[in-house]
Amino acid sequence: MKIRELNYIVVIIENGFNLSKASDKIHISQPALSKSIKTIEQENDISIFERAKGRLVGLTNAGEILYSYAKKILGLYDDLIKDIREESEVMRGSIEIGIPPLVNSVVFPEVLPELFRSNSNIYFKITELGSQELKKEFLVEEVPIAILLEPTDFHNGSIEEVNIANAEMAAFMSQNNPLATKTILTWKDFENTSISMFTDSFMIYHQVKNKLDQQNLKYKVGFQSSTWDLLLSSTKYSNLITILPTSVSQVAIMDNLQMVPIKKPLYWRVNICRKKKSYYNKIEDYVFKYLVNYFNEHNLT
Template sequence: MDIVQLSYFIAVVNCDFNLSEASNKIHLTQSALSQFISNYEKRENITLFLRKSNRLVGLTKSGEIIYKYALDIVKNYEEMTIKAIEAASISKQVIKIGVPSLILMVYFSSMLPKFKEKYPTIEFKVVEAGSYQIQQLLIKGEIDIGIILGPTELKNDMFHQVLVHSSDVVAFIDQEHPLATENKIEWNSILDYDIATFNSDHSIYKLLNKKIKTLKETKQITYTANAWDYLINLTRGTNIITFLPELIYQFIPHQSIMYKKTVAPLAFDIYACMAKNRDEQNKHNIYDDILTIF
């Protein structure tokens, strides 16, 4: 018997050997069901059922053995099918990670290929955006994991938030800049110079703008851009001060560019965030892996 025929046999037993009831349950004509039983018994030379007046009334010893194994076989087949469907579903799983451009370059360029190797059935989609937008996407449930520059505005009771990196925002200047000899730059000293940093949707812009407004209400950030290399090049041979995270320095090829820390520096904190209602194990595993790369 194949798996379908085994289910027919089980249905007959479960319907108290009533062929009419069993045939209705399995959507097969009674004559076809009766023919199946007769053909099997003749082919295998086994009597499955006890009969009385041409009616089925019970199982023979052989029938009891087959019934016992049939239950296990059908159960295992159903479990196998469910697992296969789940595996197919997992193979189509997409995990979306929101990452600011700078963090994507520094950390994720080498990390994503390793994730793909470790989780071959998962498709990773990176959403490149600013920290504020990433927070909004997390709140709306449109991404699974967000890498956010602090401070965040997410609620602790709704989101996992782990500080994975902490450093400073520093002042990048040309080596001939008037402030190049300073050990640390006083904030009041920068007011006489043009200032450059990331665009206004970036958290560093917001922190820097808030800081300089406390020093001089009319002072403006002069140059903004998304590209850190452009912002660095603005300082070459000029007195422009570009404020960027300290970790940028490792990627700067120009020896003429230096950086200076400020007194009471602005913090550059990176948080890995995920909604607490995300119960899929794969997402938790990937989130935990992300925590280890910083």
């Protein structure tokens, strides 16, 4: 279970099993909270709450045990965050973080400003490169913390990597594209299409190209760019199609654009990586743990 999920359970209990009050406390809608609780129970194959006439009225035996542990875990987590923040207050120095541009736009728009604001004594350098180029920089230790896309192909156990975000990939195209009327695409639908793609320094380029080639499809690379917003723009008034994570739709201006899911899609999996060491620079260790804790709390998977 995620920290966020444990917090939901504790808040519900401590508000007398009243979902309305609990949802106000944690700033989500009551239906979303109710759905989250059902998902937690289903995914873990347990019943946490006693129910009567569709309402939560108490805890099961398993719920009592979970509540006891959840209180301890949340207390430890609060202590961890407090200790990390106190440590950051006395730290001075610099750190470089490598992030692919698309990941920076979709995954990091909130956490980086928060990290910068709460650590004014640390100088942050953000290096934006495609995942393939960034991996090379990371392996020669030019960048101590790198955000990379799977598959990273680190097999020798020398790299610590933590998954922080996942999304399916979908097709983006003009609303006037003939394929825009479909509710879902198959890979065969890309036969004889023109594709807008990242340059080959980006992992998504290799994922998409390999998939299309594996399907023995005839297609044309009609446009290439190193920026995701140009890929989208290239499709607005043409028959070009680009394939990007669905989460792009949350940050892009979608005027005249249509996102269409793909059956058996490719997946966009984002990991934070650092080399395993017996000793870490204090700032490097702090920033890595800060980001991991942030994404554990703000589940993007």
